[in-house]
Amino acid sequence: MSASKSVRLSAVALVLTLLAASCAVLDKGTEVMNKANKVADDVKTVKTAADKLRSSFADITEEEEYYIGRSVAALVLSRYPVYQNDALTQYINTVGNAVALYSDRPEIFAGYHFLVLDTEDVNALAAPGGLIFVTKGLLRRCKDEETLGLILAHEVGHVTAKHGLQAIKKSRLTDAFMFLGTQAVQRFGPQEVAQLTAMFEGVLSDIVEQLVVRGYDRASEYDADGLAVKFGARTGYEPGSILRFLKTMVGDKSTASGKGWFKTHPSPEDRIAGATKAIAGLGGAPKIDAARTQRFAQSIAAMK
């Protein structure tokens, strides 16, 4: 290779290197610009989400959910007396709060609270805002703490997924949001309070109708079963306990079950299939523990 040819080649190599380097800079610049645009788009989405006008059950505020839940709970309690046993109530609240802590919504406006209802009907109910009820009849069907944990996790699941609030008729919600929007920064006068109370009554009747009379739709029940398996297993409960419980309900045509559970829940056979799938999806699950079964037995022994 001649000297001049060598110089020419070096020059070409240098140009190519510089070109490649400048392309890299340009690419980098484009990449940064793209990233900036992407962030801008994300921010726009976030801002839109944060600022959007209220349109669905998901836009009900935490405090509103709490006040709706309180009145729904009062209406549930107007149908069933409370079973008063402080030790049992504390035990149920501890199991319930443990699974709630491992749920997707551990923090809720005024915390999760649980009460036992004094009825042999087999049932459990969750009012919005984390006010949860379980009947004596249902507790008698539970063999161990695992089962109780999974049942309470199912109810917590209804709360975290806001199934109760989804029962509110869309038109009613739209009217309420429109009314509350125009009044949001003003003080309510007696007339506004009366109007709002009428809307509130409508909201309550939608939820109570679903909770006590019709029951949630099948999709919500399966959803809550899946959440029960997830939250229960996270807490450390053996998730298969929900299957054992559901199996005891297969073919049960007793009046006690008919009044509550069967009226408001899909067939246990269908739920077993769904829950089995959810458990299989866990990839390993905690095992039952004798220490828990023992304290469960002690806690419900006093139940008359």
Next chain:
Amino acid sequence: MTKSRSAILMIALVAVGLAIAAAEGLVVKVQTTQLRRTPQFFGPTLAALKVGDRLEKVSEANGWIQVKTAAGAVGWIHSSAVMQSTVALTSTNQNLKTQATASEVALAGKGFNKQVEDSYKSKHAEVSFVWVDRMIQIRTSLAQIQDFLAKGRLAGLAGGGK
């Protein structure tokens, strides 16, 4: 890169920065909670927080948000305890709106609230709230839950939440 291009890039980045700063305001949406030293429920707390308290987001990890309080304390809060807020209640266009966002209603303390519940109660004397109030008073502390989990050999003592 040309000067004009880098200028555009700078403007874009500043704009994004400002937008992020505006979007990263958080508001406590639960009645009471704690600012925690670590991203877990079972651990030391730094300060008590209450509904409506404004926080600034610092970072995020596994369902927990690192925040800074108005007093300057930095700690962790679970994501289920806060909502995003870009709302300035002093905004002059409030009255022009025909609807409100959830954060506006939450911050204004309006909506279905105690005033509405009181009105409902006065119309429905047959519906008793005695047991609802008692139910709300049932307290289960984190220490109780931690002890319960340990004695029952349940999982996640170091964790909490997600």
